[in-house]
Amino acid sequence: MFQFRSIVASCCFLFAATSFLCSYVVAAETIESPADDQEHSFEGTLRVLSYNIHHAEGVDGKLDLVRIANLIKSVRADIVLLQEVDQEVARSESVDQPTQFGALTKMEFAFGKNIPLQGGGYGNAILSRWPIRDIQNHLLPNLENGEQRGVLSGVIEIGSAELPAIRVLATHFDHRRKDEERFQSAAKVTEMIIGTTEMPVLFGGDLNDDAESRTVKRLSENLVFTNQKPLPTIPVTKPTRQIDFIAYYPATAWKVLETTVLDEAIASDHRAILSVLEFQPNAK
Incomplete structure (x- = not known):
């Protein structure tokens, strides 16, 4: 289990960790972050951001969580999927990055550790304007002793009559030239989405493959990319290649209003991708 610690003296955090559900699921965490005074209402659209943050180290060599948080706030993101997040890792000054991002953005958060690293953990995170529950971190297939990859899953309680809740999955696939692990990971993600939920699903992350790859094509058999x-x-x-994606399920649940890559080229070694989605409550 992960160790939690508060970083903002004026705020009170509630700590929780999921239990081991099976041999394929590992612990994940959520901590309630400071909320705005006004209640967040759902008005039919969601602004979803996916961003590989390179443990908040920019191409200028500076470790800067604030500029990542400012980018998130500048596009008014409702849900954020983060990859390459450190939690109390020595290389990033042993900062609890998920907790920091929750405090800086005033969003709820969840974190899933896939790799123990330098005294802490490394993995994916989800930020949300609304509460996150049922948090699970699923380990993905690991071939030939590669880096362990995972999918962080959580249910976001939007609380709207037309959209009470959605399931959100954030991931980061293997980076090596051979694609077999990525392809198997795509099959595992598809199994998770099709077999375990009746609510709308949002999925995204760094897939380390492009749109013409068999990895993305396998996901496209069931998911719709934005x-x-x-x-x-x-x-x-x-940028010359797209390897960061946002997708949804089922096909009739959402209408894509806009998808864009943000014009920020210093804060990380990836650019962030933003999709604005409109929920289709009467779609079949």
Whole structure:
């Protein structure tokens, strides 16, 4: 289980960790972060951001959580999927980054550790304007002793009559040239989404493969990606390939109003991708 600690003296955090559900699920965490005075209402659209933050180290070599948080706030994101997040890791000054991002953005958060690293943990995180429950961190297939990858899953309680809750999944697939692990991971994610939920699903992250890969095509058999034409996200200075994606399920649940790659080329070695989605309550 992870160790939690408060970083904002004026705030009171509630701590919780999921129990081990099976041999394929590992612990994840959520902590209630400071909320705005006004209640967050759902008005039919969601602004969803996916961002590989490179443990908040920019291409300028500076470790800066504030500029990541400011980017999130600047696009008024409702739900954020973060990859390459450190929790109390020595290389990033042993800062509890999930807790920091929750405090800086005033959003709820969940974190799933996939790799023990330098005294802490490394994995994915979800930020949300609304409460997150049923948090599970699922380990993905690991072939040939690669880095352990995972999918962080949580139910976001939006509380609207038309959309009470959605399930959100954040992931980061293997980076190596051979794609077998990514392909198996795509199959595992599909199994999770199709087999375990009746509510609308949002999925995203760094897939380390492009739209023409068999990995993305496998996911596309059931999920709908929010852009049909490539929107390059790497290399960050002059992007030529899209490997960061947002998708949803089922196909009739959402209408894509906009998808764009943000014009920020310093804070990380990836660019962030933002999708604005409109819920379709009467769709079948």
